Structure formats: C-alpha cells, structure tokens
Amino acid sequence: MIGPRLRERDRDAVELMDAPDCDPAALARTYARFRLVNAVVAGWGVTYRRHVRPLLPRERPATVLDVGCGGGDLARALARWARRDGLALEVTGVDPDPRAHAWAVSRPPVDGVRFERALSADLVAQGRRFDVVVSNHLLHHLDDGQLRALLDDSRALARRRALHSDIARSRWAYLLFSAGALPLAPGSLIRADGLTSIRRSWRPAELRAHVPPGWRVERPWPGRNLLVHDPPAHDPPVHDLRDGARADSRDDGAAP
Template sequence: MDAAELMDAPDCDPAKLELTYRQFGLVNRLFSGWRLLYVQELRPLLSPSTVTTVLDIGSGGGDLARLLEQWSQRDKLKLDVTGIDPDSRAHSFAASRPHTPNVRFVQAGSGELVHEGGRFDVVISNHVIHHLQPPDLAQLLADSRVLARRLCLHNDLRRNTAAYVLFSVAALPFRGSFIRADGLVSIRRSYTPVELAAAAPPGWRVRRHPPFHQVLVHRPGHPHD
C-alpha cells in the first residue's frame, strides 16, 4: 500500500492530468458500479418535492457529482450535490466544466466542513479509501458520521488478482493519461473486505459490490448496519 499514484505527484504532467480527469467520467460509468448504488441506495431516499443533499468527498474531476444529478433529473427527483476536494488541480478542473444545475464544487477537506457545522442527507466517496492509511480512514469515517443525516456510502476498489488482470487489459485504450498506470496501483493499494472491516469502527458495514468493488456503509440510527 506504499506505492504512489502518478497523478498525486505535485509536479505530474498537467496535460496528462487533465486528460485523466476527462477520462474518469467514462471509467466510472464502466467500472465503479454507481448506477446500481444510485438505484439501490440513493434513489429510494429522493423525493420529487423535497431536495435531498449529497456531499461527494474527494470529488476529483466532478463527473460522479454531475452523473448523480443527471440521473435524479431523469427520474424527476430533487437532488443537490456538493463536491469537495482539497487538491486545487482537481477543484479547478471540476469548476471549469460546463455548469450543471444543483451541483457545486468547493476546494476543501471533510474536516473543514465539520468545523463549519456542515450537514448533508447523504455523504459519499468514490475511490478515496484506498488512498488512506488506517488513521486517515478513521478520520474520514468520523467526519462522515458527523456530516451525514441519513446515509454514508464509501465506494472503493476491492483488491483482487482478477480485477488487476482484467483492468490491465480493459484500460489499454485509455492512452495519454494516468488512468491505466494509476488504476493498477490503486487496485494493489486497495483493501480486501476483511482488511476494511477490521479497519472500520463499529457501526460500519462492508458490502461487496460488483464489479470488484466494496462499499463501506453507515446508516445513522442503525448502529448494527
């Protein structure tokens, strides 16, 4: 878990970084499993008359925040998404994209929102957990519990040899970016379900999620979930 992703380097190639952010949209649609998470977990919480607020921690290029809002619009349900990322490069890219109604981006970490007294109905993240050592993971989860009223969903990769081999081949078309190299590092750095369950505090449940993902779930008011 000590290997570093190329895009995290402060002096990485800016052109490759921008292309990586652009390609994340397709990668997440193909591999992250968020459509199923939206249908199973988020959509049942949404309403056509009342706005549901979502905080996307580590929102990167902002594609997931926009995608969730698009799905909710299609379903005629009201959703407001705030994406936060402490990386100025990610924030600049996300904020520079065409405006999407009910989606905003803030350069911040989760701790800053806790300090400000922020509250959201749902707190999510995508492919963030594998970047975190246990103390940082514990802090993220503690912040999430403070910030979320109804649901926390942290979706991440699940370390698996088959996932590594399949992604190695599937990512070959993503040339000129960090997608393939960093994706393979991410899989190697990711937790197994047993490791993630051991690292998570009481009140969190690890659920396997296709394809080759796992979701760390907490429902306020349901301590045994």
C-alpha cells in the same frame, strides 16, 4: 496464485497523479477519461438506485456531499439521475487538490451541482449536514488514521446514509483492468494509476477489520467494496419499489 504485490496491501505505492510535479496535460486527459472509467468499473448507477435514491426526501430538495470528488463526474451524474427521477437534488463536491478543483469548475455547469476546495473536516467544523455522503475511489488513498478521520467526518455530516465505494484488491481485478484500460492509456495516467490503486486497495475482510462499529462492508459485485453507515434513525431499506432493485449485500468476507 496471487502474486506477492497483491497478497498484501501496498501502502507505499503512490499514484502518479498525486505527485505535485505531475504532467498537467496527462492529468487533464486522466480527469477527462474518469467518467468513462467510472461508468464501466464503479457501477454508481446501480448504487444510486439501491442506496441513494430510496433515502432522498421528496418534501424538500435533497442534499448529497461527494468527498474527494476529483474532476466531479460522479457529482454531475448524481444530479442528472435525480433530475431524471423527478427529484430536486443539490450536490456539493469537495476536494482539497487545487488541480482537481480547477478541472471540476472548468466543466460545463450542471444544475444543482457546486464544487468547493475543501476537506470533509472543514465542513464538519462549519456544522454542515447532508442527507447522503458519498465518495468514489477515495478509501485506497488513505492510511489508517486518515480512514478513521474520514469515517468520523462522514458520520457527523450524513443525516441518512454514508457510502464509500472503492476497489477490492484481487488478482482478477488487476488482470482485467490491466488489459481493459489499454485503450484509455495513451497520454493519460489511467492505466498506471489504476493498477497502483488496485495494489493499494483493501480486500473486504481487511477493510472490515479497519472500520469502527456501525459500518458494514458490502460487496455489490466482485472487485468492489461498498462501505456503508446508516444512522440509527434510518434503517437500510430492503429495496426501491420503483425498479425492484434488491439491496444485495454479499458480506462473506472472501476475496473476489
């Protein structure tokens, strides 16, 4: 059975990296290892092929916004994948944390990627729009009001789709990450903060109950939530003909 700390979302748990007095060296090692962690657990390569690539325009450079981009590994990966596919893509990563922004801009530059220290609300106020808006592992950091504000901002910013990928809380996610993250734990915050993230994350049914109409919660695989919004003018495609990937949207509401 699921233990008491996983039966309900732990809204009061705080990740070490969010503390203002967080150890700078440990934080730097954590940012450096995010790329590997995300490659293993987040599955953005599949999400890009199924949910992003089919919507990118070919007649002009496409634009993607990565909200809460952290160290910027997803923004850089999206640009590389698009370039591999022969697409012109401009990716903007935004994060209000000065430490995350400093890390992101310190990395070797990738063509088509830029970083700004900003909130999504700042971009809405500036009247900016993007073809696709994404975030990775952001939702579990937010309280109910912040979640609603992010989704409102996403709808205002996205022309074609908004995608927010995050952990789905489960006993197995907790146990597997607890063991699998051990090689990355020394000198970093990866394991401790990853387990806190799982405790703070939503189950699919819980997330569905917190989002406004027009958003759907998909389960691309166990242990993951994918929150999706398509503006009315852009119905979701069934598949991407270039690789035949099926837009699988398990939406049964059961915990993994």
